[in-house]
Amino acid sequence: MSRLVFDFNNAMAQRVSHGFEITSNDEAMLKKAHSAMKAKEMGFRSLPTGQEEILDDIIAAASDIAERFNNFVVLGIGGSALGPIAVHRALDTGHSGMNFIVEDNVDPERLKRTFDGLDLKKTMFNVVTKSGKTSETMAQMMTVAGMLKKAGLKLTDHMIATTDKQNGNLALIAKKEGLKTFVLPDSVGGRFSELSPVGLLPAAVCGHNIRSMLEGAAHMDEVCSRKDKNPAAMFALLHVMGMKKGMNLSVMMPYADSLKYISDWYAQLWAESLGKKVDLNGNVVFVGPTPIKTLGVTDQHSQVQLYVEGPFDKIVTFLKVDKFRNDLEIPAAFEYVDDIAFLGGKTFGQLLKAEQSATEYALVAANRPNITITLSEVDEFSVGALLYFFEMATAYAGEMMGINTFDQPGVEEGKLATFALMGKSGFEEKKLQMDALPKRKEKWIMQ
């Protein structure tokens, strides 16, 4: 069984002077958060073991899609897109035969290029939106419906909906048009939904073992429910302690291209869940850590200078892989150049791991706290476990910060303003509010 190992040594003051010492107050906060988490109903926690009834349906739909189509296109954004992208990039080995595309943005140039390149007869679209009213996703869905109609193809043959049981426009349209629909449980919010049909259907369509993903998550649920030696609670505690001493930046640095998009997914989870104006008692607190997405080794040659010598405002988390699915030997060459001879006979896997250890060392030598999470290998089990670990860590952090982890009023505000700008009826008042902002001054605009 693949495993995840969490090493917090380099975050502790005994090893790095800007690290942490866990006091009895911190222990008490940990204990309190643990009890609160035990008592709390959190929708995402039912996903690892609570979906037996729909798994067969997802797997059957996926195998039918894989047989009949070459392209599987997810139309969705935020929590409806970042999980499917992260899992696909982590697990794809290029052999599934399925061209998997996620259209989250509404950049017209990108959309036109994607849509023009599709053979619609061989394409299945999966529209994913929890609220069923997000403008980006609805606009894409309307466009695809038009394209299918023009091509003389039936909507029901080429579109599947993933949405709320009854609320929202997508549920309404799906019912009216007779679309095959997967339901996103009420209590599971977008960014916590990757292990629901939102992420499971795309993963299964691409040939990944979704039962194994859920087993990884279920295993992590046990690990992260422990009273002691609980890595999710510790990850949260270190970041909450960090915020108290001005370390507000959480750098996610996978040393594997396959895990690059886990950083994007983590950034949404961490930022949207923990960046809040008010606490649970209604006090204005303006709290939240800022996630930073990076990739090792690439960003070693771009951002690491700042991390090693800049302000003491970051905690770096490395994601490390023990065994790569492929490796490549560096042959001996140019023997007359002594300076590079040491590379010959080593592998790229060895080089990548050495680079990670070297960055870790540089941070420790500069007294910068960092954490390393090692995946024995990247497979369905470890990816399910990793995602679930971060979901639990986020829930613990929100608990310790005393905020609502599961709402996103700031995102909603932007959605409402978009409605107003695009002329949706009922949003005239919002448009007036927007127009009432102080006027722009010419002197502050330069050409």
Ligand code: PA5
């Ligand atoms: O986590 C969230 O709730 C959000 O980021 C949503 O996923 C995102 O805004 C898209 O919303 P919806 O799924 O309702 O279209």
